[in-house]
Amino acid sequence: MEQEKLISVIVPVYNVEAFLEPCVRSIIGQTYRRLEIILVDDGSPDNCPQLCEQWAQKDERIRVLHKENGGLSDARNAGLKAATGDFVLFVDSDDWIAPEMAEKMLDAMVEYKADMVLCQYTEVFPNGKMLRKYDGKRAVRVYGRQEMFKLLLEDLEVTNHVWRRLYKRKLLPENLFPVGKNFEDMYVMAELTEKCETFVSLNDVYYYYRANPDGIMKTKTSKNLNDYLDALEKSHADICRFCPEMPKAMQDSMRRMRGLTATYLWEDALVVPTLTSQERKQIRERVDKWADMLPEEVPGFNARQRTYYRLFQENDLRAAWIWYELWFNQNNWWCHLKKAVKRAVPLLARNAAEDTFS
Structure with missing residues (x-):
């Protein structure tokens, strides 16, 4: 691994007081230590600005940017402008990442001379249930640009999410995301794909996406x-x-x-x-x-x-x-029919067993 390489981790923060701690803990606990962690307080109305400053006092790798509320795109753009790393990871502040994410993705970036590396993710629901979104079986898959466009269109192994990816910083323009627009990931992903030649898709899950019932989607x-x-x-x-x-x-x-x-x-x-x-x-x-x-x-x-x-x-x-x-x-x-069948089958089986032994 090229230990001298710096990874900028950009975390836009807004109204996530209940989730910020596990998110930041997962980042500072990375096995790859050479990180620049940029917490972008997007004018959050809760206690997040103070929490961000407290985290900066605990870990010298953390920098905090405070700005007026401008939305997710504006916050990510602000983080990009401040980033000085060779590579960039985006992490949403209500999600968290596996301890080995940065290390494994940088290893793949170097080994395969890739321009972009992505991992798989698990969706986490409010009731605690977890659902892995894709399983491609093969540990590593290497793609060219046209293959990636096709996978983007299929929206299965490769989605438009900007998180769960490691990028070369030089390929990301500072004002990448469209300010004032939702679904900003989808706006930019084809453009980013065009800038790259080699992509690596890892089958391991390193990103945990918290499903928000009140989110934009x-x-x-x-x-x-x-x-x-x-x-x-x-x-x-x-x-x-x-x-x-x-x-x-x-x-x-x-x-x-x-x-x-x-x-x-x-x-x-x-x-x-x-x-x-x-x-x-x-x-x-x-x-x-x-x-x-x-x-x-x-x-x-x-x-x-x-x-x-x-x-x-x-x-x-x-x-x-x-x-x-x-x-x-x-x-x-x-759906009602399937639920009724699921309830009925064990009951019928139990009744049949009782009839057999009666």
Whole structure:
């Protein structure tokens, strides 16, 4: 390992008083010690500014930046401007990382002469349940640029999250993230991918993402839906620009992702109660435009997705609503049926055993 290399760890901090300590502890406890830990207090209204200063007194590697609230993108940009390391890690302040994350990812960066290294992550729910998001079986996978674009479109092994990655600092511009926009990760990931030639994907889980029931992804507002569409459009436009001669497999991945996101967004426009009728109409118009270039049969869609997709394309609102309630609502009839079967099978088995021995 190149021990002289400095890694800048950028942590935007806002209203996470309950989670800041485990996050910072996981960073200062890294087995790789040569870190520059930048805590960016984004005008947090709770006790986070004081907690950040207390941590800086405990560990000389920690620097604290206090700024007016400007949002996640602005905080990350401020951290990048202050970073002096050879490499950069982003960690969100309500998440935490494994002790060996920095060491293992830097080892992979050096061994494979990579420009970017990513690891796998586990989603942690408020009830304590943990869910690993992807398991590729092979310990290490090395990709070129075009392969990474395809994986970005598939959104399985490689997602648009800027955390869980180690970057070469020289490839990151200071004002990387779009200020005032949500889903900033999706805005920039295709651009960052274009700057790199070799990527390493590690199968080990080093990042723990805390699922926030009140987070941006869960808060369906007109701004969030429009920001999501803006980010999607920019990401796909960037990939098309960087890969003008796209192979068929990659085209199919783009069409499937476009179809899936059109379906999700159309569903939101249909069912989210906070939208006004005008906002609902505007989202529908944007989704229709987003899906205009798609074929009738989207590659990779299953039967229920194809039906739902066709219904909303044909603007059959009543039928689409019924289909949504049957198959897509989180408490749909299929979920109830599966739960009933799970309850019934042990009961039937127990009754059969009792009949056998009676």
